[in-house]
Amino acid sequence: MEGIQLFKVKSSWIFCGIFLSFSVFSLPAQNLVPNPGFEIYTVCPPWINLGTPLECIPWISPFNTSDYFHGCADPVAVGVPSNFQGYQYAHTGFGYTGMYYYIEDQNYREYVQVQLLQPLEADSCYLVGFWMNLANEGCGVNHTGALLSVGPPTWPYSNPTLDWGGELFTDTVEWVYVFDYIIANGGENYITIGNFYNNAQTTIDPDCPWQFVYAYYYVDDVIVQKTPPENIVLDLGGPETA
């Protein structure tokens, strides 16, 4: 069963990838994510998020308190590049978000979430991706992802649409691009980013030197973009019994 699922993922990636390569000269597709680089804000973020809405509208912090960082803010708290989780310039511009992916002995999670500019179309192919960086003060984990859903999810411990796992994400210097090509079911109009696996399913860096073991990641430049042409037919073929 697991092997078949993997093959499906690989097939959709190949199909979308091929069409992407043939569509270089077509009109540029629209990024369906509003404020994708977290550069637009209501007010300069005054402090670490203690429960107020994120300033980088229309992004929100569902369930708990993810943070908004910007170069305008206090470097002791949520400044860029210096802030309470470490030191990191934005991937682009001056702003990004940050969230806990793991805390030892707790299934505490933080996410960032936004409504897309328009719902995804059924059976169409989309590029889904974002840039992430491990904050200096924490340790790496082996899961990251994005959930595309019809309406906001009630609690995102469910299979993420963009599902990266396996190796530990431990780069505290370079931004890492996490992406995949997906076939939409249709109607998905929300994206939620974070770790969608509980602690039992998540591996934390075994070499973590800190006494308080947690993972905190910065996120910048989110993309959900239709990959033309439209109406791609996903023909699995191949080893059905793999």
Ligand SMILES: [Ca+2]
């Ligand atoms: Ca940015």
